[in-house]
Amino acid sequence: MSDQKSQWIRHFILAALVVVLIHGLTIWALPRLIMDRIITGGSADLTLERAGGVILPPPTDHNQRRIVMPSPDLLYAVCFFDLSDTPFRVTLETDYPRYWSIALYASTSDNFFVVSDKNVAGGKVDLTVVRSRQAESQVVSPTRRGMLLMRLLINSDPEVRKKAEMARRSLRCGPNFETQDVLFGT
Numbered sequence: 001m002s003d004q005k006s007q008w009i010r011h012f013i014l015a016a017l018v019v020v021l022i023h024g025l026t027i028w029a030l031p032r033l034i035m036d037r038i039i040t041g042g043s044a045d046l047t048l049e050r051a052g053g054v055i056l057p058p059p060t061d062h063n064q065r066r067i068v069m070p071s072p073d074l075l076y077a078v079c080f081f082d083l084s085d086t087p088f089r090v091t092l093e094t095d096y097p098r099y100w101s102i103a104l105y106a107s108t109s110d111n112f113f114v115v116s117d118k119n120v121a122g123g124k125v126d127l128t129v130v131r132s133r134q135a136e137s138q139v140v141s142p143t144r145r146g147m148l149l150m151r152l153l154i155n156s157d158p159e160v161r162k163k164a165e166m167a168r169r170s171l172r173c174g175p176n177f178e179t180q181d182v183l184f185g186t
Helices: 002-044 158-169 180-184
Strands: 049-051 054-056 074-082 088-093 100-106 111-116 124-130 138-140 145-153 172-174
Touching: 002 145, 054 158, 074 088, 074 158, 074 172, 111 124, 111 138, 145 158
Parallel strands: 124 138
Antiparallel strands: 049 054, 054 074, 074 145, 088 124, 088 172, 100 111, 100 145
16 A cells, blocks of 8 residues: 555656646746747848837737737837847937837846836936946846837827827937947848
8 A cells, every 4th residue: 555655646746846847947938938039030020110220010900919919009119139249228319298118128028127208307218238237327137138119109190190100210229329220221
């Protein structure tokens, strides 16, 4: 009887280890795989409009699923970064009167920094994203690769859409603004 009991205990321990291992790999690996596909695919998609190192997806509707659960009330801009060789700089200067935000995501899908119209004086953003902080004004990325997602609240008013488009096009991203057109293929 004790031999059968010890066999059940071994099977239970083995099953528990498999479950823990699969769970751990899913929690650790799945976000990284998803973000890697987004970063690699988004960087390589030459059908998307680009300006100043920024990818400018078309306005969202019920047919578009580039971004999970996209909102037709938002206009998006996206930048991808790789901090292997150089820091990543982000600038924006806008007087857009409605809500906008810039969020930075690590390659693990974790959001590690957000700035919005609510906490920026005069609509001016000038960020340097780095792997290790050298100055107080720098933003430290927990991973080497990642993405920036800008969101602007819009409606059906053509004037609002025009102002939002101007704000979106004022976003600049890249390792070096002098060479960004070469680096991003715009």
